[in-house]
Amino acid sequence: MSDRIAASLRRLFEEHRIVFWYDTDRDMRETFDTLDLAGVTKLEIANNEFGLKYRILHQEPDGRFLLYKDGPEPPMADNWLLDVQLATTVFKADQAALWVAELGVPLQFIDTVRAHSGFFTAKPRIDALKKLLHTSDTQIQMRLKMLTVCVGAEGGLDTVIEALLGDLATGKGEGLRLIDRSGLTEFFWTHVGQAYGYKPNEPDFEDFAISLFQSAYARVLGEDGALNAEALLVFRRWKNNRHWADAFETLSARYQNLLEIPADLKKRDFRTFVSIDHFEEIDREIIRQIVQALSAQSVGAPEVMTWVRERRQSHWYPKYEDIYQGIGFATEFQQALAEAHLGMTSVAEGVQRYVSTWYRLDQLYRKFIYHMQKSGQAQLLADLYESVENRYTNSYVLAVNDAWQDQIARLSDWKIPGYPSQADFYREQAAEYRRKDQKVAVIISDALRFEVAEECLRRIRALDRFDADLKPMISSLPSYTQLGMAALLPHNGLTMAEDGSGDILSGGENTRGLAAREKLLAAGRSGDTAKALKFEDVMNMRVDDGKALFRDNHIIYIYHNRIDAISDKMQTEHLLPEAAEDAIEDLTKLVRKLTSANFSNILITADHGFLYQHRALDESDFAIADPKGDEILFRNRRFVIGRGLAATDGMKHFTAANLGLSGDLDVLIPNSINRMRVKGAGSRFVHGGASLQEIVIPVIRVGKQREADVGQVEVQILVSGRSLISSGQTAVTLYQSQPVSEKMRPREVLAGIYATDGTLISDEYTLVFDFSSDNPREREMPRKFLLSREADRFNNQDVILKLRERVGKTSRYQDYATHRFQLRRGITTDFDF
Numbered sequence: 080m081s082d083r084i085a086a087s088l089r090r091l092f093e094e095h096r097i098v099f100w101y102d103t104d105r106d107m108r109e110t111f112d113t114l115d116l117a118g119v120t121k122l123e124i125a126n127n128e129f130g131l132k133y134r135i136l137h138q139e140p141d142g143r144f145l146l147y148k149d150g151p152e153p154p155m156a157d158n159w160l161l162d163v164q165l166a167t168t169v170f171k172a173d174q175a176a177l178w179v180a181e182l183g184v185p186l187q188f189i190d191t192v193r194a195h196s197g198f199f200t201a202k203p204r205i206d207a208l209k210k211l212l213h214t215s216d217t218q219i220q221m222r223l224k225m226l227t228v229c230v231g232a233e234g235g236l237d238t239v240i241e242a243l244l245g246d247l248a249t250g251k252g253e254g255l256r257l258i259d260r261s262g263l264t265e266f267f268w269t270h271v272g273q274a275y276g277y278k279p280n281e282p283d284f285e286d287f288a289i290s291l292f293q294s295a296y297a298r299v300l301g302e303d304g305a306l307n308a309e310a311l312l313v314f315r316r317w318k319n320n321r322h323w324a325d326a327f328e329t330l331s332a333r334y335q336n337l338l339e340i341p342a343d344l345k346k347r348d349f350r351t352f353v354s355i356d357h358f359e360e361i362d363r364e365i366i367r368q369i370v371q372a373l374s375a376q377s378v379g380a381p382e383v384m385t386w387v388r389e390r391r392q393s394h395w396y397p398k399y400e401d402i403y404q405g406i407g408f409a410t411e412f413q414q415a416l417a418e419a420h421l422g423m424t425s426v427a428e429g430v431q432r433y434v435s436t437w438y439r440l441d442q443l444y445r446k447f448i449y450h451m452q453k454s455g456q457a458q459l460l461a462d463l464y465e466s467v468e469n470r471y472t473n474s475y476v477l478a479v480n481d482a483w484q485d486q487i488a489r490l491s492d493w494k495i496p497g498y499p500s501q502a503d504f505y506r507e508q509a510a511e512y513r514r515k516d517q518k519v520a521v522i523i524s525d526a527l528r529f530e531v532a533e534e535c536l537r538r539i540r541a542l543d544r545f546d547a548d549l550k551p552m553i554s555s556l557p558s559y560t561q562l563g564m565a566a567l568l569p570h571n572g573l574t575m576a577e578d579g580s581g582d583i584l585s586g587g588e589n590t591r592g593l594a595a596r597e598k599l600l601a602a603g604r605s606g607d608t609a610k611a612l613k614f615e616d617v618m619n620m621r622v623d624d625g626k627a628l629f630r631d632n633h634i635i636y637i638y639h640n641r642i643d644a645i646s647d648k649m650q651t652e653h654l655l656p657e658a659a660e661d662a663i664e665d666l667t668k669l670v671r672k673l674t675s676a677n678f679s680n681i682l683i684t685a686d687h688g689f690l691y692q693h694r695a696l697d698e699s700d701f702a703i704a705d706p707k708g709d710e711i712l713f714r715n716r717r718f719v720i721g722r723g724l725a726a727t728d729g730m731k732h733f734t735a736a737n738l739g740l741s742g743d744l745d746v747l748i749p750n751s752i753n754r755m756r757v758k759g760a761g762s763r764f765v766h767g768g769a770s771l772q773e774i775v776i777p778v779i780r781v782g783k784q785r786e787a788d789v790g791q792v793e794v795q796i797l798v799s800g801r802s803l804i805s806s807g808q809t810a811v812t813l814y815q816s817q818p819v820s821e822k823m824r825p826r827e828v829l830a831g832i833y834a835t836d837g838t839l840i841s842d843e844y845t846l847v848f849d850f851s852s853d854n855p856r857e858r859e860m861p862r863k864f865l866l867s868r869e870a871d872r873f874n875n876q877d878v879i880l881k882l883r884e885r886v887g888k889t890s891r892y893q894d895y896a897t898h899r900f901q902l903r904r905g906i907t908t909d910f911d912f
Contacts, residue, residue: 081110087180097144097167101152107172111147124148128159182209191218198261204228222266230254237313248326276307292334296357312865315842331358353386356393366459374462380414401454405447409467412443421479426486426495433771434551442530444471448693449656468694480751480770487769493556493738501554501566512680513604519680520673521636525643527685532777535663540821543789547781554687556738557718558766558773563686565590569603574741581713607633614639625676649761655691674783681781688773689766696762701753703729716754717767719747791826792817794848796898804902808865815848815858825849828882832864840870878902
């Protein structure tokens with residue numbers, strides 16, 4: 080204790096030459112006697128007042144003195160040193176006085192400190208408070224800072240509320256108990272009432288929390304709430320603070336049914352609450368109503384896409400992201416189908432229209448199914464799924480391939496003018512690099528359909544310093560793996576095996592397997608060294624091994640099998656959408672791996688495409704009669720190989736010669752998307768036939784650039800009229816200057832209004848600008864900012880709307896864009912919100 084007294088006295092002597100000490104309880108004599116203060120003379124007041132006054136004022140006018148009296152301070156009329164005492168200061172050695180001295184606040188604070196002694200019993204709290212105090216603080220400001228220390232907050236009353244909400248969510252209640260032990264409860268509720276309009280007869284924090292949720296919900300709907308607009312602002316800040324995400328979710332779930340939110344939402348049109356995210360049930364109800372409207376085709380695609388974009392800002396979006404993505408893709412699918420004209424006058428036109436627009440319908444359908452499956456909440460999308468599935472199968476796949484079949488029926492030989500053939504791939508495309516004496520890597524991804532390759536193309540182009548283009552190629556027929564893989568190799572003619580295996584021969588040699596393919600590849604060009612590898616082998620290579628592969632070989636073929644391996648099995652064919660996503664990821668990684676090994680010329684192609692419908696087909700769906708002929712050697716759901724096969728009404732008949740193959744075998748291909756019955760085979764994922772989805776395959780050419788070519792979209796602040804804020808809120812439009820593309824990435828910013836000293840005076844939003852529309856109006860993001868009571872301090876001053884960006888992966892932010900406003904509010908009330 081003597082150390083603390085000595086420290087307190089030293090602080091007093093920093094400002095005063097003379098300090099009085101009255102030992103009221105006469106229990107500090109020993110402490111006084113042992114006290115040693117450098118440069119300070121200790122004197123005792125004992126009926127020697129005039130002598131002391133003469134010494135300290137006349138004899139030693141510059142000396143520092145501690146004047147101690149063993150007993151209480153005399154009445155003013157009897158205090159002969161009163162004039163000196165009033166000009167200096169008095170040290171009081173009781174506990175409250177010690178705390179006052181330790182805090183370094185004026186002695187007038189002693190009653191405040193004494194009233195809240197429970198707060199000061201822990202030195203860490205005293206130290207924490209001392210760091211927060213300023214010399215200009217009032218006693219009210221000190222109490223507010225005591226509240227922040229009690230709950231471990233940083234800031235004003237709003238941060239105290241945030242911390243207590245966090246305590247409430249976890250059930251700890253430690254902050255409120257410490258506030259009560261510190262004698263701050265009445266002070267706390269008085270200020271909560273003044274700040275947020277909460278003034279019940281018996282205040283309770285959980286009751287306040289419930290009122291906070293209710294009021295925030297009501298006010299954003301334009302209705303009256305129990306609390307004022309400042310409470311809405313506090314709620315928004317707390318809700319949007321990632322630190323409090325778990326607490327918000329806990330309390331939101333706790334009060335959702337208590338406040339009868341689900342029942343209330345069902346009475347409203349979702350358009351009235353599409354920008355609100357106070358409760359999880361809001362997202363679920365929005366999804367239900369959008370799905371219902373989409374299924375009934377009672378809303379337009381632009382509206383739906385606007386609503387989906389709005390929900391990206393929702394707290395619950397990560398949980399429902401796949402559902403919203405699914406809704407978005409279903410909407411795009413329905414719009415694309417409505418705009419599609421599925422007719423054609425030739426096979427060449429059919430292919431041209433497929434690779435320019437129709438493929439997108441397959442892609443959108445696949446993406447919808449993928450996100451529906453990934454969401455794990457397919458029931459929410461059940462009605463929409465029924466609508467999309469029926470329209471995809473009947474209005475698109477069947478319709479377009481029926482029209483395509485009319486053109487196929489006119490063909491005798493399997494050739495489509497104007498488009499390269501898979502059988503010529505090596506000679507015309509892969510060997511083109513070798514004729515220029517350039518090395519090349521060819522990636523063959525089993526069942527990489529054209530639409531999947533187009534998405535892969537965009538993923539590769541999004542890589543920095545990468546460029547790529549995509550062109551169609553026509554697969555061999557039947558469109559199955561053994562023939563497709565053989566056709567991509569160097570050869571002088573291919574023959575279908577007659578042993579019923581479905582294998583393909585080149586020069587009498589079987590082409591099945593890696594070793595056989597590598598042998599054919601090596602024979603492609605005299606003097607070339609070649610290698611055939613599996614995807615996994617390349618990905619497992621070390622960097623040096625990859626560079627050696629490039630050094631030692633002129634051409635390599637890499638075989639990737641993700642889509643066909645998963646989907647061509649009845650038990651797992653429903654996982655096709657996921658397999659396609661994984662294939663795109665695989666191929667993107669493989670391209671990066673190859674370029675790091677010095678490969679700069681890369682081709683990606685496929686052996687065949689596929690038909691896929693998510694709903695399992697009944698055996699009667701699109702089924703045709705069994706084929707007839709002299710000998711059936713090989714069959715699956717989409718083709719038959721045999722000898723002397725009879726042409727039927729439901730199938731197109733080709734001879735081997737018609738298909739550009741050697742030998743005397745025949746092939747039957749079911750018309751359109753029809754399947755044959757094959758026991759134990761899957762019906763959702765099929766290939767081998769002549770549908771557009773099966774025979775239009777991709778060729779992606781990948782190149783590496785020298786210069787960085789990836790940037791971020793720019794965001795501008797648009798303000799209509801004068802840059803003046805005259806009420807409790809202001810509206811601005813944030814505009815994304817360019818659409819997001821492969822080379823133009825999204826930008827995320829933190830938006831809020833600040834005083835010039837850096838004080839945040841509004842709510843704050845995390846905003847993601849990832850609009851891909853070419854229409855500038857669809858890249859606008861309107862936002863309203865609510866001003867806090869703190870803004871009143873800066874009235875008639877300039878304030879700044881800031882868009883701030885995170886610095887790398889740190890917790891720091893830097894200004895990205897700003898706009899200066901003049902804050903000129905007349906009467907600051909809650910009602911101007």
